[in-house]
Amino acid sequence: LKLFADAGGEVEGFHGGRGIIGAIAAIGETLEADHTYELLAYRKPENWGKPRSLNPASVKKMAEATKHETFGNLDPETGRVLVTPRGPDPVYFGVRGETPAAVLKAAKMLELGEPVERWAVFRSNQGTDAHLxxxxxxxxxxxxxxxxxxxxxxxxxxxxxxxxxxxxxxxxxxxxxxxxxxxxxxxxxxxxxxxxxxxxxxxxxxxxxxxxxxxxxxxxxxxxxxxxxTFRKVNPLCPKCGRRMKSMGAGKGFRCPKCRHRSVKAEKASVETExxxxxxxxxxxxxxHRHLTKPEERYGLEKTVMPGVYLKLRPKVFWGYGWPPP
Ligand SMILES: [Zn+2]
CATH class of the missing domain: 2.40.50.1010 (OB fold (Dihydrolipoamide Acetyltransferase, E2P))
Structure with a gap:
């Protein structure tokens, strides 16, 4: 914190200063390497704490229409909607994706069940494995x-x-x-x-x-x-007739059930198992997943270090009041 103050930073701490380190780290991370975007839509204060309604079918449709552009919308095993948080926080939903244009397009496809107070597009390290x-x-x-x-x-x-x-x-x-x-x-x-x-x-x-x-x-x-x-042990084949032999007990050799051939020297054979x-x-x-875990959909879409290039992709309007965005 001293370092931060020496650099001209000002800090106001709540609840014993929790979150300050994370907030400073967020300012310091310029995200020139791999990064993603999230559009967050916020609830009107009168809806805070109430259950969120968002048409799950529209989330599914959006996820299909924006494949490779958005991620983390649904759990593929259970079909559970992942764009809405569970807790009492003021966030209504968040759509994660590769570009600002993608999250704007995707968010506008959702069928909402309540008004949006405001929205904003953030550049983030979510879905990049930045923690590993x-x-x-x-x-x-x-x-x-x-x-x-x-x-x-x-x-x-x-x-x-x-x-x-x-x-x-x-x-x-x-x-x-x-x-x-x-x-x-x-x-x-x-x-x-x-x-x-x-x-x-x-x-x-x-x-x-x-x-x-x-x-x-x-x-x-x-x-x-x-x-x-991997291998498993099987009884040997009979050298006389080719039939699978039977064990006569530990260390006592094998006996053929068809031609009665006996062998004390025969040993179990190894067979490869699949x-x-x-x-x-x-x-x-x-x-x-943690927020930072890179999901399957993002493999191959990682952005490489090209300082400055991504700043040019910044949308002209990246936050606003009400709904829908432009
Ligand atoms: Zn035999």
Whole structure:
């Protein structure tokens, strides 16, 4: 804060100064690299705290019509509308997208159930994975940090009551426990398919160790870089007639049920089993995303560093009273 004051900044703190650091960080982040836009529409004060109505069918229609231009509108698994917040805050809805023009076009397609007091388009780091720092070694993951790190699965996934799955990843410098919870949707099922030896890149936030639980990374994304081959043991085939032999008990060899051939020396054979899990990037369901998590729709749309270029894309009018926007 001293640094901020020395630079000529003025700070007014409420509730013990909560949010000041975040607000200063927001001013300092010029968003020249990857960024997105959000149009926020605000409610009239008399509607604050009341349930929000917004035609869900119009959200679906808008999402389809603006595919690759907007993101995070609906949860694809449940169909739940994600553009309206749940809490008592004055925001009616927010539409996130790639350009100011896209969020303006999309917002105007929504069928509203109440008047809009005012609206504004913000440039933001939402949906850019800005919170994730790449860490070189598992042992270097700092407490409370959000990271992406590579390693091998060292402990097979275990399912726990309540639906969460925990597995461990190591890279020679250390071991890290990773957890996925039910709200992440298919990510939990994907994690359960991991086997020891799979090479993975994990994305998520580290939770502090608790008395009964070691420090655990809450998984947001899982990239399977390499799925190892898996095998299962089967009884050998009969060398005389080719029929599958039967075990005569541990260490006692095998017997053919057809031609009665016996062999003490015969050993179980290995057969490769099919892995359902293929190398790919797997994301948590959007309803479990943080604001900053880059959603599936945004992959390939990342904006690269071109200082100044994006300022030219700034719309002439980026906020106003009432509805609709121009
Ligand atoms: Zn036989």
């Amino acid at each position: 720092k790449t860490v070189k070694a598992v042992s270097q993951v700092p407490a409370y940090s959000c990271v992406t790190v590579e390693g091998h699965v060292s402990h097979a996934p275990r399912r726990f009551p309540g639906g969460h799955v925990i597995f461990k990843v190591e890279d020679g410098t250390g071991t890290l426990a990773c957890a996925t919870y039910e709200p992440t949707g298919d990510l939990t099922k994907i994690a359960a398919e991991l086997v020891v030896g799979d090479r993975v890149r994990i994305y998520g936030g580290l939770r502090k160790a608790e008395p009964v639980l070691e420090a655990t990374l809450n998984l947001e994304k899982l990239e399977v870089l390499e799925a190892v081959r 892995r359902k899990l293929k190398p790919d990037l797997y994301l948590a369901a959007p309803r479990a």
